[in-house]
Amino acid sequence: MIETLGYFATSWVDPYLLGLTALGTLAGIYVGAIPGLSVTMAASILISFTFKWEVNAALALIAGVYVGGVYGGARTAILLNIPGAPSAIATALDGYPLAQKGQAGEAIALSTVMSVMGGLLGVLALALAAPLIAQFAIKFTSREYMLLGIIGILLVGTLSGESFAKGAFAGALGVMIGMVGLDPMTAETRFTYGSINLMGGVPFVVAMIGFFGVAEALVQLEHVAATPVKQAVSRIVPAWADVRRYLALALKSSGLGTLIGALPGTGGDIAALLAYDQAKRSTRDPEVPFGEGAKEGLIAPEAANNAAVGGAFVPMLTLGIPGDAVTAIIIGALYIHGLKPGPLLLSDTPHLFWFIVGNLTLANLFLLVFGLTGIRVFTKVVECPRAILIPLIVVLSAVGAYAIQNNPVHITWALGFGVAGYLLKRYGFQVGPIILGVILGPMIDSNYRRAMIAAQQDVGRFLYDLVSHPISAVLSAALLAMLISQLPVIRNRRRR
Numbered sequence: 048m049i050e051t052l053g054y055f056a057t058s059w060v061d062p063y064l065l066g067l068t069a070l071g072t073l074a075g076i077y078v079g080a081i082p083g084l085s086v087t088m089a090a091s092i093l094i095s096f097t098f099k100w101e102v103n104a105a106l107a108l109i110a111g112v113y114v115g116g117v118y119g120g121a122r123t124a125i126l127l128n129i130p131g132a133p134s135a136i137a138t139a140l141d142g143y144p145l146a147q148k149g150q151a152g153e154a155i156a157l158s159t160v161m162s163v164m165g166g167l168l169g170v171l172a173l174a175l176a177a178p179l180i181a182q183f184a185i186k187f188t189s190r191e192y193m194l195l196g197i198i199g200i201l202l203v204g205t206l207s208g209e210s211f212a213k214g215a216f217a218g219a220l221g222v223m224i225g226m227v228g229l230d231p232m233t234a235e236t237r238f239t240y241g242s243i244n245l246m247g248g249v250p251f252v253v254a255m256i257g258f259f260g261v262a263e264a265l266v267q268l269e270h271v272a273a274t275p276v277k278q279a280v281s282r283i284v285p286a287w288a289d290v291r292r293y294l295a296l297a298l299k300s301s302g303l304g305t306l307i308g309a310l311p312g313t314g315g316d317i318a319a320l321l322a323y324d325q326a327k328r329s330t331r332d333p334e335v336p337f338g339e340g341a342k343e344g345l346i347a348p349e350a351a352n353n354a355a356v357g358g359a360f361v362p363m364l365t366l367g368i369p370g371d372a373v374t375a376i377i378i379g380a381l382y383i384h385g386l387k388p389g390p391l392l393l394s395d396t397p398h399l400f401w402f403i404v405g406n407l408t409l410a411n412l413f414l415l416v417f418g419l420t421g422i423r424v425f426t427k428v429v430e431c432p433r434a435i436l437i438p439l440i441v442v443l444s445a446v447g448a449y450a451i452q453n454n455p456v457h458i459t460w461a462l463g464f465g466v467a468g469y470l471l472k473r474y475g476f477q478v479g480p481i482i483l484g485v486i487l488g489p490m491i492d493s494n495y496r497r498a499m500i501a502a503q504q505d506v507g508r509f510l511y512d513l514v515s516h517p518i519s520a521v522l523s524a525a526l527l528a529m530l531i532s533q534l535p536v537i538r539n540r541r542r543r
Contacts, residue, residue, distance in 0.1 A: 054401035057103065058409050064107045068406060071111020072413040078112065079119020079132050086116030086132065090376045102384040102399075107406050109380065113373050114410035117315055117353055118162045118418060125154050125345075127440065129260045133251065133486055134315035134352035136479050137323040139259075141337060141344030148340055157342065158349040159418030160290060161297045165350035166411040168301040169308065169357025174404045177361045177393070187310055189497035190512055194522040195310070196491035199317050200484055201529055210475065211533040217476050221484020222491070224249055231493055244456045251485045253448050253457045254464050258478040260444035261465020264437045266472060271433045289342070296326060296343055297350040304351030308358025315352030315359075316486060322351030357407060363388055364400060 058064040078089045089112050097105035120132030125142035138158065145154040187195075200218040227238045228248030239245040300322040307318035326337075326347035333341040363374040378388050386396065393400050448461035468478045502509035513523050 051397070051401055054398040055405035055408075057398075057402050058107055058406045064103060064406075065409070067104055067107040068111045068409050069413050071108040071113075072115040072410050073111075073417050075112035075115025075117075076119040076122075076414070076417055079116035080122045086113055086373055089116060090373050097380070102381075102386070103402060105380055105384070106377070106403060109377060110403065110406045111410045111413065113377075114166060114353070114356060114407065114414055115417070117356055118159070118166075118349075118414055121158050121162070121349055122155060125158065126151055127260075128263050129440070129444075130255065132315075133255065133482065134319050134348070134355075136255075136316065136482055137319040137348035138345060140323070140479065141339070141341045144338070144340035145342075145345065150340070154342075154345055156419060157289060157293075158345055159415065161293070161346045161350045162353040162418070163411050163415045164297050165301040165304055165352070165354035166356060166414065167408065168298070169305045169354035170404060170407045170411065171357070172302075172305040172354075173357040173360050173364075173407070174401075177365050186518060188516075188519075189494040189501065190516065190519045191522060192310075193491055193494040193498055194513070194519060194526060195317070196487045196494065198522065198526055198529065199320055199487050200480075200491070201526070213476050214480050217471070217478070217480035218484040221254075221481035221486075222488035223484075224254060224481070225251070225485040225488030226492065231489070232496055244454075249460065249485070250451050250457065251482065252451055253460050254485050255482050256444045256448050257461040257464025258468035258481055260440055260447075261462055262468030262472060262478060264440045264444070265465060265469040267433055267437050271437065293342065293346045296330075297346055299329075300326065300347040300350040301354040304354030305358040307351070308355025309361040315355040316483070318355040318358075319348035319352040320483060322347040353411075360403065360407070364392055364403070 058068055075086065075089065079086055090109055093105075093109050093112065097108060117132065117134055120130050120135030121138045121142065124130040124135040124139035125146050128139050128143040130136045130139050142154050142158065145151065200222065201215065223238070225248075227245055229235070229246055230237055236246060303322050303325060304315070304318040307321060308314065323344060326343045330337075330341070330343045333343055335341050337344045359374045363378060381388050386392065386399065444461055444465070445458045448457040449455060451457060468481075471478060471481075498512070499509055502512055513519050
């Protein structure tokens with residue numbers, strides 16, 4: 048026990064590792080807040096700088112960036128309605144309306160506290176239940192991942208106002224955009240129309256920048272003469288009454304985020320989406336409707352996506368299977384340092400496991416400190432006159448789109464997606480489902496293909512597999528129940 052505590056506290060007592068964790072967390076917050084600069088990108092760049100470092104130092108810096116980056120996307124989501132990361136898409140739905148009401152400081156502070164709470168619970172789950180959660184996650188096959196992706200796409204219907212059909216259409220449009228490029232199994236081109244630039248596919252960050260950043264700038268042009276909303280920043284620490292009131296929701300969302308994060312290939316974006324939907328369904332009498340500044344809609348996704356960080360480490364450390372893109376990069380870092388993630392990692396190198404647990408805990412504590420500082424500076428962004436802010440958003444969007452692969456074509460795509468997003472918004476469509484479709488579409492496609500191969504290309508056998516295996520049967524039933532619940536008769540009766 049004493050030895051385990053020593054491993055856990057390695058970064059806590061070493062000033063060098065302590066400083067690297069703090070630096071990584073602070074840098075991650077601001078990297079995550081800038082659309083186009085993803086946590087995955089930052090982690091991959093760090094690998095090239097730290098491969099000669101001692102393994103603890105490299106992991107301390109990367110873990111800090113990971114924790115800070117997942118949270119950082121919420122800041123621009125709240126202030127500008129531009130999620131800095133896919134996991135902050137759901138945060139923008141109620142965070143931005145709160146900022147429009149002058150409550151940006153309160154929204155950021157509340158999201159910070161709930162993010163830290165979710166992150167700590169995710170780490171606790173990693174420490175106590177890693178083998179158990181990993182055993183559950185390994186039972187998921189291609190069928191289950193396909194069904195989970197479809198459920199995620201259909202969930203966007205509940206996030207798209209009154210029309211489920213518009214939400215489903217937007218999600219399907221996103222899936223189509225996600226299919227652009229080379230077929231991952233046959234290398235045949237899809238939706239490229241002979242363009243070489245489209246053969247590599249459409250990076251989801253480019254689509255996100257266009258549909259959120261540029262489209263929002265075009266929408267704001269209609270209100271360029273409006274008086275900026277003065278933000279209330281007298282309190283940068285959320286009221287204890289609010290924390291206590293929403294504690295149960297935060298705990299429930301954190302548990303959901305941990306479980307979703309432990310499923311290989313999912314990550315915080317799906318966790319945040321499912322937590323938002325769960326909060327919307329379970330909250331009986333919110334102070335304001337969801338989508339108009341409900342605090343429940345802010346708390347649930349923020350607690351879930353940070354809890355998913357701890358969950359994502361579970362399959363990575365116990366099975367050698369990455370929980371998301373960042374943990375896939377961390378696996379590469381471990382291999383570079385001569386370590387092999389998998390079932391033997393915990394028994395052969397227990398010090399590494401407990402060092403990671405302690406480091407993630409420390410990073411979340413730094414997140415609380417750094418997350419509650421600089422709020423007054425950030426809230427000044429929304430008090431900036433629109434005549435200055437709108438061109439700045441467009442320029443930053445262009446720079447972010449170009450920076451992904453240093454490809455000027457991406458700037459054109461971002462602008463085109465922005466115009467399309469503006470037109471869709473004018474006709475009552477939400478752009479969030481489109482981005483989720485771009486992200487989840489390839490996952491649905493590849494897992495459907497694998498499931499069909501496993502069924503020997505027999506549709507009947509494929510359908511039988513969906514209902515004959517316990518996990519896929521439960522997910523199929525949930526999918527069917529979701530479709531039935533959206534029938535006009537059922538929705539009208541529930542509304543009455």
